[in-house]
Amino acid sequence: MTKERFISTKAGFGKKNKIIKGFSDGGYFGYAIVNLGDMDGDNKDEVAISAPYEDGGDGTVYIFSGESLLNNGNYAQKLKPEKFRGFGLSMTALQDLDNNGCRALAIGAPHGNKVALYKCSSAITVKLSFNLPQIQGFLLENQIISFTICLSVTYPEKPEVINADIEITTELTHPNSELVNGIDGKYSYVENLDKKLPSYCNTLQAKLRRDQNSELFQIMRYKITAKLKNDPEEQTFKPARVVLSQSSKLALQGEEWQSSCNLGACVPLLKPHFISSIPAIYIIGTSNSIQFSIDIENEGQVAYTSCLIIKVEGAHILRHSSRCTRNSDDEDSIKCKPEGAILEKTVWGIGDVELDTSTLTSKSKSILLSYDVYDQCNKESGKKEYTKKIELVPEVNFAIDGHSNPDKFVQTTANELNTEGKKIQHVYTITNNGKTDWDSIKYTIEFNSSIINFNETYIVAQTETSTEVCSVDDRIRNANVTTLQCDISDLMKNQKAIIVIAMDLMKNMFRDEGRDINVYVNTKVSIDYEKKIMKSVSTEISIISTLTPLWIIIVSSLVGFILLLLIAFGLYKCGFLQRKKKENLIQLKKSVHRQSVMRMSMRQSRAARDSTYYDSLLEDEEEYEREQRDLPVEQ
The missing domain is CATH 1.10.287 (Helix Hairpins)
Structure with a gap:
């Protein structure tokens, strides 16, 4: 049995619709899925997903966070031991063997006759933050300023005792600034988390120099990183040791500027210009992605620490330029900052931002873009809020076809109907010929027949990805027509939904009166979105009589008697019935x-x-x- 550990990540389930694809063809990604529970204290669960036939049948298991499943789809860890075959064909989460709040994971590899047991270490989430006081205005030569670096920590419920040391390194890379007590432009220190405090802050000092040859002064360019010193992956396993979750924010970098601005704080006037070819009303499925960009025009004084924060609702951010960074707390939010100051009467652009529209469905109503422009990125007072709404509409392009099964003409007898009954199927095919992936389509069935036994009627709609049974209990009777509204769970573009209406005819409805009669079972399926599309199917049932009418009996008797007389007369004429000698x-x-x-x-x-x-x-x-x-x- 193999003993290893895996790193937990932030996880969780949401309402967003996201498809996670496997990493190699034929790997059977998703063959087994196991909930690993909350291992990092964020009230969301981690997930293990296996691909047992990946890499030629060796198999792989991926550890995901819920956040990555719903957003970027990146895995936190890849488990792939050597000399295993079919690794991941079976998985199960075991009990918390070490009482550290983290369940062990057993993974079967039956093709290699092995089982691997992975112990795990609980995870903490740490996030760096940087606070620099406002320094715009007059700057003295060799002025010393203080700034604060904080580390916020989220702990899991267990283990109760934490052994973790976080090493934080600060580096100033601009020649006009240097760290006090720094070595080669860097300063490192260690925060011990044994006390399990929610945050740990440390104040550092830097010496700033003024460049007399320029109106603008880039006073500080910083880079701050954090790492776990005693990583349990590199040491003997102990329950008190933890790892860092995937949601941890372990790096910060940025720039700070200064100018006299007449010995006062600079007051920029930033105006955004939204640039896009996206129509105001976007037909869902037209493309897999859409793009936009925003230019910032400065009509005021120099903007030194400006930034733009964009939030997207209704779609996912697929790509963005290097001028923007993704918010670690929200994958659909980015912060864009210029490389330098935005001078007066100049324009700065954030570059193209691409949104993923491949997961939009008919239920998607709009995409809301909120973009906030900050004169100073660390101050809410200079923020201006803007929104852009893109209306979404689905394309309605359905086709309906139908037929009767086994045939549209059926022969039977009254006795057969009354004793054995009769089963009839009407099969409809709804094809989505449009560009939009539909989520939950409503269709209506009309029954125009009084001989259907609804207690024995079964209706099911099946697509490539779903099966939906429609209950006949909600039917509505109006005159001779019975109406029923049903749902199709989903119908992707260029796919078909098969609707089977299996009906039983009512027994003891017909008497054999000595003549044939014809009855009809009619159904109609319709979809009503913008325009009504419908298709009808009819089955003709011919009920053949097995009784002989009275007039036929009388005529047959008379004909038989006449034939008997003719035969006797013929025999008499031929000498039969006459005496000889x-x-x-x-x-x-x-x-x-x-x-x-x-x-x-x-x-x-x-x-x-x-x-x-x-x-x-x-x-x-x-x-x-x-x-x-x-x-x-x-x-």
Whole structure:
């Protein structure tokens, strides 16, 4: 098991929509995401995101702050141990093993049959600040001034004991100024944070010299840096040791100027000029970025420490010139300062500022640019506020198509409908042919049929990135039309949304009355933004009767009887049903009868002589009956 540490950063979740892309194709960036909790005391959580197939399948895990996820997308640390395969296929945050307010992170690499355990050090956020008293006006030769350097610190809840030393170095680089007690133009000191104070300040002194050959005097150019001396990454791990968060402000640099201005403070008159080709109403999706610049015209006295602070709402600052620096507390705010003083009747420009419009959606309403012009950057009294608003409108360019599934013509029977029911699907396709990425599209469905069982009706809209189920409980019935309003979560430009309306027909609605009937199931989907776009789909259901009508039975019986008579007549004409050799049969019967009479006479004569006459007579009768049975049948 590998034991390492990772650095925490400022993190947090906001309402801004930001897409973070992976750092290599096929790396499966985002395969696993773990919330690491708040490790730097800013009430926002850090996040670990894995890319287990990066670098040919070795895998990488990135540690992000919430701020970077929503703004620049830069990671704070990259975890990539050697000889691991599939590193990051599984991750989990463990308990706080060292009671330092920082959860350990276990990362699986099943392709290499390994698990790496990373212990972490909690983070503190430190920010440098510089305060120089107003020195515009008359300057004495070799005048000594004092300035203050402060270090503000934000601590996490744990650990309770902090071991951290911050080394601060101040450097003056202009030849007309030098640090008192400095060595080679630099002065360094260490602030120990064991007491966990909210701020630590130190006052330094500098000697300033006046240049007699110039009206303007650049009296100080400074550079201040801070660093952690006992970085736990470079030492044996101890829970009390901390690291510096990504939000820490560890460097300051700037310039200060002086002039007599008739022995008083200089009073500049700065007027900004907003320069841009951005239309007043911008169609969302027209471009991935827009640009603007601001020129500052000075109509007053010399401006020595002027600056311009720009804040952007509704978009992100993508790029800016080297004349501006990004505000560490707000990624969508920049401070622009001239390289030197702005003289009378001169113009200074901040350069181009590029805004990211690729993440704008149909819900974006406007971009608000606020720019504040400071006569003196460290004083609010000379601030002038300006705003520029850019209205945003989405492009409406949808196309709707639809069809019935399985077919627009369906055959069935009343018995099948009543016992098994019938399922029908109407499938619609909504295509976004416009430039705008739409967020939450509302569409309306109209049902023009009374045989739909809404309790068994299911409606779902699916795009490449979302699935939205529409509840039929909110339907509205008006006369013969049922209306339902549904949502599509998002529909990017050049993408399609598939809407499936799965309907069950109501049972026990039809009786077989011996005739076929046709019924129709009609639906209509419409979108109403600026103009109404709609599409209808109809399914014809043919209900075929399985009963035979009475008139058909009567006619069939009559036809059958007539056919039977015709067959009998034909057979009769062909000799069937007629007697053959009838005379021979008559003669045979007469002959048999005579023989029977003779035998009876003979028996009667014998009866007088025979006491058994009666029995003999009975035998003759039985014999006669047998002879009658043995006679041939008439043909």
